[in-house]
Amino acid sequence: MQDRVLKVLEFTKVREQLFEFAASSLGKDKIKNLVPSSDFEEVMKLQSETDEASTVIRIKGNVPLSGIHDIRPHVKRSVIGGVLSPLELVQTASTIRASRQMKRFIEEIAEERAEIPILLEQVEQIIPLTNLEQTIRQAIDENGEVLDGASELLKSLRHQLRSSEARVREKLESMIRSSSAQKMLSDAIITIRNDRFVIPVKQEYRGHYGGIIHDQSASGQTLFIEPQAIVQLNNQLQDIRVKEQMEIERILTELSAKVAEQESELHVIVKVLANLDFIFAKARYGKQMKATMPKMNNEGRITLYKARHPLIPINEVVANDIILGNDFTTIVITGPNTGGKTVTLKTLGLCSLMAQAGLRIPAQEGSELAVFEAVYADIGDEQSIEQSLSTFSSHMVNIVEILRRVDFNSLVLFDELGAGTDPQEGAALAISILDEVHQRGARVVATTHYPELKAYGYNREGVLNASVEFDVETLSPTYKLLLGVPGRSNAFEISKRLGLNERVIQSARSHVSEDTNQIDKMIASLEESKRQAEMEMLEARDYLKQAEKLHQDMQKQMIEFYEKKDSMLEKAAEEAETIVDDAKKEAEQVIRDLRKMRTEKHAEIKEHELIDAKRRLETAAPEIKKTQILAAKKAKKHMFRPGDEVKVLTFDQKGTLVDKVSENEWQVQIGILKMKVKEKDMEYISTPKQLDTKPLAIVKGRDADVKLELDLRGERYEDALIKVEKYIDDALLANYPRVSIIHGKGTGALRQGVQEYLRNHRQVKNIRFGDAGEGGTGVTVVEFK
Template structure:
């Protein structure tokens, strides 16, 4: 693709916007080298990758891409035996950790049956290096400082260092607190010069302390002296620091050698993370412009639905439907200046370039884009002062170059074709140039204000006229593209609204030929018909919306009706059962009285007759039909439900999967992208969750990987609570969770304050906040990790 055309159509500005969404220098570098492709398979694959990333952003809102660095120079230097600095080792460890977290994140998505095969294949290709990551973290902290635990020798040396520094400070403290110190010292402080502890002594008392002078103030009145009493201790301190430095270099060399051993694996990790960062960079950009994945074809067809210019604010940009390559291969847009013709040209060209570069396009779903081997554009005033060329000459130089290179696999954009010269000759040239390019089979879109081209599309196959709408009432363009309608001259209408005399206007109209008047009348009629059609279409859409709303309202009312019916039926049934139960109790009492009478008066009432009478009383109780809710309960209790089971929500007549039990009577059910709480009585079992066999991935997880996303501390003592929080944070980090919740309750606030103070000082915590109203409010602290 010609770099000049990319700049003309402002693809470089698109790349600058893209860079803002890159999570690392790797993604930034990939954007810098981004160019449109002409290979169908490559373009299709790029869009599939971008679409997977957009799917993840839509479901999760983010992807864990923090902590990625370009460690290729570090690996290369380690490969030739060089020693890596602590900061470089931190970057190596951070990049390994980022790959591990991303791998865990993708595994969880796959477990949730999210289809992301391209991203999964990329991460499956890398080999995790948890041992190297752990070794780096055991030697260097996140700030690039060597830890005491890096080796036993280093720990011993640093213990001696601290003890020696303590003895030196103790002696110097005694000196500066002595009775005559205020007289001899400029200030009662201990400072360091040339890595040696010194005190500021006034010039006149330089011999009192002896020792070595290391520095003096700018005035010369203060000398920084190392007292003789600590010279030997400072010498020992210097020796210990040299030993410390030697030990650190030894540790770094050993660690650098381990980086060298894993060089190939590290380079593969960098390559994969670079691809993934670039995927999400494109996806985030697509989300920001409300872009969509285009349909790619090899037939050079373009069909853009409500396309917008991506560099214009979404709320200001006018969306247009643009078609090219089906019924016609050339579009000639006529009409006055400042109507938006140039923006339409750039929208078409830039959208096609973005699609061929694998980027989402600023158009609605279902838009189609063809692959062009070359895109040519002659847009704007490209007058060359250096070459002493006029505007017309400058345009003609570009057009000559285009005509020499154009073929059937090209897209050509002409802005104000033939402008800058005599109108009659310019129009003739424009027609001839359009015929030449159209004859070579190229796709062409040209703008012009020559009236002679208004009829161009009516006597040539494969060519259509178009215009950009102008509102005569407001005297301003609407920037809306009208295919099939040539541009209409609005000079008379505009002049009339601005106050020009009707006599002058009528005299002007008399100078226009009959043919011109007929063309203008025809265009006016077309515009009126189009406006009427659009009005009727809008009314039809409004009726459809109202019908859909009524349908939803009816469904809601039906649900409420059945629910109320079941409630009333259940209430009546309970009332009837109460009445029957009371009657049974009274009958039982009568039988008891009869039995008592039989015993007392020897009445001839036999026992089997009493039993038969009780049975008849029980059978006399009415058998009430079950409500729909009871029927559902009977159906649902046929089998015990488990998380993951496929069920049918009877009230909605929809299938879903059980996520988790909320209470004894309720489940959380996933129906499509929606989760909701449903009573168990409203569920009907369909089948058990199918177990998906996945290939084992060589990922090292913590022993508590299946840790809950919540920690409940209510009722705990403060010390025990902090201990539990410390262990829980480590487990959550090993599990790769981006966010967890800690439940501490409201109470006196002491436990909450202590927990939040600990979290603020934790190096892995990015931020904390109280829970929302639905999360527990101030009784819960939500923790986000880096």
């Protein structure tokens, strides 16, 4: 991509915004060198890595990227034998720690719930240099001070140093507390000059203490003297300090050599952390501007839904749909100045550059962009005083360069094509330039004021007119892009709103040709039709959503009704059987009592009368007819075939057999519903004649779009269970025999909750973990009845 195009389309400003989201100088260096790629595979990888980082941010909220430093100069100096400062060693240890934390962070997320192969591949390159990190931290603290425990000798020297300092202070304290010291000292304090302990003595008493004068006050009235009595103690103290410094130098040299030994590993750590910082900066930037991941293709197709210019505040920008590369490859946008034509051009160009750089784009989900070999733009007033070029000449220089390079794999953006010269000649040039670029197969969007270009889209195949809307009532542009509608002049309407005399306006209209008036009326009609169509589309979308919701509610209620009906019938049958059993027991008791009476009292009751009485009692009992069992016997007498009309006994509804799903189970179409029904629950009605020769046509509804797997990774527990419930219902209505639910391994809480729900579902026949090739314990395979 040309640097001039990156600047004209303001990609450089996007990079400046991206800087704010980098956590280290390493990430900022990569952002500084960020340019769009023209390689399709590379763009796909860049988009995928940004998407993975967005997934991590959505799951965790933040990323441990603090404590990263550019330690490459430190490593280089240690390799050539240089001694690193304590602060440089601390930065090295901090960077090693950051790499270790990042490696563990990414691996835990990958193990628990997310598919992030690119990020995982990055951190797998890191070799945790734990020993080097601990060695440095045991010797140097966070502030860059060498610790006493860095070596036994240093610990001993530090102890001697503190003891010697204490003796010197004790000696000086006794001096300044004496009665004579009050008049000889300027102040009763102990201070340090040239790393030696001294006391402030008045000028006139300089000879009283002897020793060495190290400094004097600005007025010369006070001398800072090292008394003779502590010169020897100070000498001993200085000797210990020299030894301490030598030991510190030895420790730093040793640590620097250890850093040099890990040169290659440290360079890998720096490289990986730079990549990760850059990737997560892209993801955080996309989240901040509410951007989405575009679909990418290498076939020149562009479909942007509600695309916004990323540099305009989200509460001010107007979102537009931009479609190019399918039915048409060239768009000519007409409309008034300050109407948003240039912003539309820049939005398209900048979104394309951002996508090819691996950034998310400010547009709705489902938007699609192409990977172009080059993006060319001729936008704005580029008059060059130094070259003595007019605006027109400056634009033509750019256009000539574009025409020299453009091909079928290019995106070309022209702003005010042909402007700056005679209108008639400018319009002719604009048409010729558009023809040339269009014939080469490039994707082109051009803006213009020329009315001659309004008819351009009607005369050429693959070209579409468009315009930016202008509200005559408010005398202001709406910045709304209208595809398929050319712009029209609003001069008369604006003049009328501003109070120009109607007579003057009518006179002006008389000077305009009838053709122009007809064109303006046609455009006005198209604008109105466009607005009406958009309103009706929104209404239709609302009705569709309501209908889908109603359809789902009806299906749910119907299933609940029949389930409740079956339950009530079973309960009634059980109650009836209980009543009958009780009646039979009572009858048996009556018979026993009668026999007993006959035996004891010689009553005239005959045996066959007793038997008849019992039979009458049995026949008086209510008879429970189990229609399902009878229907099953009847069903066995007929060999079911696809297309047969049957009665589904459990629902008391007629249906049509679609296909046999198992040995004794069929898929049945009942109205708009498809469900599995066992043969014993069906009663054969008839076989329509036309079905003997013509296969049954089944109209597939939205259930046909149900996928064979549900991915729950990254979902919250409660949301995941809601999705599982809806998905199982959809899969049952779609008549799937088996589906897979991807929940990941993780802590097992989500897996346990999903499997518990499935075990209690009345339509689930069996559940199992996936095989090795199906995802293992991260996947549950569900088989329906």
